[in-house]
Amino acid sequence: MTEKQKIFADEYLIDLNATRAYRVAYPSVKKDEVARANASRLLTNANVKKYISEQLEKIHSQKTADAQEVIEYLTSVLRGESTSQEIVVEGIGDGMSEARTMEKGPSEKDRLKAAELLGKRYSLFTDKVEVSGLEEEKKKLGDILEQLRGDG
Template identity: 35%
Template sequence: MSKLTERQKAFADYYIMSLNATQSAIKAGYSENCAREIGYENLTKPHIKSYVEDRLKALDQVRIMQMNEALIRLSEKARGESFEEIVTVTQLGEVVKAEKRISEKDQLKALELMGKYHKLFTDKVDANIQTQVIFEGESDLED
């Protein structure tokens, strides 16, 4: 893979934040008169395109909750180990923050979701379906 120039790297980094090629080209130091064309051209260059795709994938892995994290958070809620912050204002105008355990309703919902994940609540359905195919122009009366 070709190495990016400083300006190309700056363009790619700005593009990752804004997803606007023209503005990214201008911020990276390209001329405003040809920023649109350069922005488009930069996005078609394989080494810049590859750099942008790799960085976006890395960002997605940080931003998107992975399965294990979701299961850990659900488990904490189901066990009642999760707290929520309660904010109240006194008559004197003071803000008071307190923590309280999540409600039993929220714990039950977490338990239900964990049960679904582990397939504890699958209903066994016996479906006996009979079908009859009749082609156009045919009838049961013909032999």
């Protein structure tokens, strides 16, 4: 991949605007139609396509939590190990108050929700589903099949 193609690809990754990226990489091109056509052609270049795909995958991996990270976070909330900052207002006398931030552990409600989500993930809870009328439905289906075959 050439240096200009790399510049194009890096610029394209900023906002996915191929025409703008082409103009940055090739500033001598002034016409929009030419920039648009050449940008489109560059996006089909195997090396440029591969580079853009790799960079998008890298960005995705860095910014997206995976299942393990989510489970670890929920576990830390459940165990009361995570903290968050909250703003509290305290009276300091003479009708005056002052705001400050303080570290706070997860509430009982937060811990219960984390336990619920982890329980769902590991299928710890099962809902009993009662099925009724199954025999009646089988008979109806049998009757329909008989009619379709021409038996009835």
